[in-house]
Amino acid sequence: MLKQMLVRPTLCIPASYYKVQTFDLTAVGGFGHLVAFLRLYARHAHQQQLYVRAMAAPLKCLVNDDDRYQKSFQLFLDRSSEHLCMKDFIHNMLPDILASVGNGKSRLNVIGVGSGAGTIDLEMLSQLRLKHPQALVDNEVVEPSSQQLHNYRVMVGQKPDLDYITFTWNKMTASEFEEQWRQKNMTKKADFIHMIQMLYYVKDPGATINFFQSLLDKNGKLLIILVSGESGWGKLWEAYRSQLCNTEISQCVTTADIKSLLDARKVPYKSYELPSHMDITECFTEGDHTGELLLDFLTEVLDFSKTASPELKDGVLRLLRDPQCSVEKEGRVLFNNNLGVIVLDALS
Numbered sequence: 001m002l003k004q005m006l007v008r009p010t011l012c013i014p015a016s017y018y019k020v021q022t023f024d025l026t027a028v029g030g031f032g033h034l035v036a037f038l039r040l041y042a043r044h045a046h047q048q049q050l051y052v053r054a055m056a057a058p059l060k061c062l063v064n065d066d067d068r069y070q071k072s073f074q075l076f077l078d079r080s081s082e083h084l085c086m087k088d089f090i091h092n093m094l095p096d097i098l099a100s101v102g103n104g105k106s107r108l109n110v111i112g113v114g115s116g117a118g119t120i121d122l123e124m125l126s127q128l129r130l131k132h133p134q135a136l137v138d139n140e141v142v143e144p145s146s147q148q149l150h151n152y153r154v155m156v157g158q159k160p161d162l163d164y165i166t167f168t169w170n171k172m173t174a175s176e177f178e179e180q181w182r183q184k185n186m187t188k189k190a191d192f193i194h195m196i197q198m199l200y201y202v203k204d205p206g207a208t209i210n211f212f213q214s215l216l217d218k219n220g221k222l223l224i225i226l227v228s229g230e231s232g233w234g235k236l237w238e239a240y241r242s243q244l245c246n247t248e249i250s251q252c253v254t255t256a257d258i259k260s261l262l263d264a265r266k267v268p269y270k271s272y273e274l275p276s277h278m279d280i281t282e283c284f285t286e287g288d289h290t291g292e293l294l295l296d297f298l299t300e301v302l303d304f305s306k307t308a309s310p311e312l313k314d315g316v317l318r319l320l321r322d323p324q325c326s327v328e329k330e331g332r333v334l335f336n337n338n339l340g341v342i343v344l345d346a347l348s
């Protein structure tokens, strides 16, 4: 009666998978064979359910696992010219930007949002010192990762000559800092605020910029650094934004997005492009631990190699190697990590 049992999955499953679910019952002879067949079928059905569940489960965001996030971020720093190109900008362009801040005040207020381990913050503070050698500095550090905040504090403790700076350590997110600021009815104004590679992690980047810009004193500057819209990141996100981790706490945002937002609001700004690259060669070696961590950082997905569908993994790896995103040099794959800088003045 029942000649053929076809198990057609209701979700999107590759044809190669559901082929194994097609059984010809004419080939099943005798009761024993039928039982064996049903057992086999049950196992396939179970596998199918697991597969369906895996397909349906949303990918987990890397930022939910601070330990792995910090590991992959450190690896990214080791494998990229990220901090090198920032330092270049800080030494060559930032001094002119900082020259006018403070308007001759003897105390300068600085706020660092998403400071990480503080390497780049201290680099900027030393340029501020060179421009304003007489001024004392109040530095609010806003950083939710206790590990990073600890690293920053240790580094400060080891550096001589920082006694002109008073550090206030705020172990919190940008929005918690904003809430605290409002609750305390703070009227203090800031001379220099920076957000280096952190706007990806706020719910509403536009509102965050608006709030921090409103804290600027006359002649104050707000410095934002994010990946450039022309970088490999921009191309990766154009193609895969909706399939990667694009949630409230981790968004695919580039300086091109921020510029459009500011243009729409008619907020003036200055911008700069910083060429940078990241060596992603190991990402293309299956099972390579370094490659897997780098892939997590690139996709912002926790355990991307193990949890993404084969289709998504193939597509992402193909695009990462594509000339839109990377160049190949002396056997290495160099991903375009160009950064964009945006500088805002105080609201007028």
Ligand SMILES: C[S@@+](CC[C@H](N)C(=O)[O-])C[C@H]1O[C@@H](n2cnc3c(N)ncnc32)[C@H](O)[C@@H]1O
Pocket (backbone or CB within 6 Å): 073, 113, 114, 115, 116, 117, 118, 120, 142, 143, 144, 145, 148, 172, 173, 174, 175, 195, 196, 197, 198, 201, 202
């Ligand atoms: C990519 S790292 C950049 C660190 C540092 N600015 C640098 O360039 O080396 C992003 C930093 O933002 C912090 N962060 C994440 N979510 C945040 C939030 N909602 N508010 C403020 N900082 C956040 C992370 O803990 C991390 O230290």
